Amino acid sequence: MLLKALEHARTVAIGGHMRPDGDCTGSCMGVYNYIRTWYPEKDVDVYLEDIPESFHFLKGTEEISHVLKNRTYDLFISLDCGDAGRLGFAEAAFLKAKDTVSIDHHISNPGFGKSNYIKPDASSTSELVYELLEKEKITKEIAECLYLGIVHDTGVFQYTCTSPETMVVAADLMSKGIDYSRIVTDTYYEKTYVQNQLLGKALLESALFLDGQCIVSSVSRKTMDFYGATPKDLEGIVSQLRVTKGVKVAVFLYETEEQEYKVSLRSDSEVDVSRIASYFGGGGHKKAAGLTMKGDLQDIIHSLSEQIKLALSEGQD
DSSP states (O other): OHHHHHHTOSEEEEEEOSSOOHHHHHHHHHHHHHHHHHOTTSEEEEEOSOOOGGGTTSTTGGGOBSSOOSOOOSEEEEESOSSGGGGGGGHHHHHHOSEEEEEEOOTTOOOOSSEEEEOTTSSOHHHHHHHHSOGGGOOHHHHHHHHHHHHHHTTTTTSTTOOHHHHHHHHHHHTTTOOHHHHHIIIIIOOOHHHHHHHHHHHHTOEEETTTTEEEEEEOHHHHHHHTOOGGGGTTHHHHHHTSTTOSEEEEEEEEETTEEEEEEEEOTTOOHHHHHHHTTOEEOSSEEEEEEESOHHHHHHHHHHHHHHHHHHHHO
């Protein structure tokens, strides 16, 4: 599907969701490097917001554009993005493009491209990209991108989205000569001092609710300003909250503007947090979802708790 779309396109744009994580960055850069390597005659641009510094070792990241060029593309490839609005500043290029492809594993994705390759049960969009590419043409540099994406969306192969097929794909990518240990250590486990301070603060100030089945923590704009932190410094906090013994749903909020919060949800197998996120206009996966909510922090937590309580009761029926 992807290769067929590429055949007739001279100009190509690639984009992923706002606040790009490992899978978004890995899948986008994997496709970008594939086109640059095997379709040198094509004019290709990749549009993403700022990516973590630890991802900059990936080939081509210095060529990421943060401002749209004034052009209409023959093809726009959307990766790891649940809807056009989540493309952020790149949405305008997607809407103007002559042809569009959406490759994604978000269960909330309605299939907004002209062509779609959506598998909610897949470990990551990077695994789906691997499926679509010609295996003999996956270079070491492309393999680094896709391996990073798979590592981040599987939590280094610990999440239940990891399938036997995922491990086969990872093994093949490892066989390309990538430094897989460095990718895991430098991009997933290593934290800055500020990140560890914020994690510690979030854990100390967390609270259990709904009879200990849920845990919640938040970081205010004031706190982020004090530490000189960005949203990227908060990655991993909700997952750490989730592994608290007895907890089925973890909620982490951080203030983006006055009385506006980005909410991250994580769950075990009993609760589909994508349904909770969708109820409030967000989306994501069954066990990992997100949304934005406005209002007083306690009111937001109360509203979320009502939906979580309902989801817990349904899971126990």
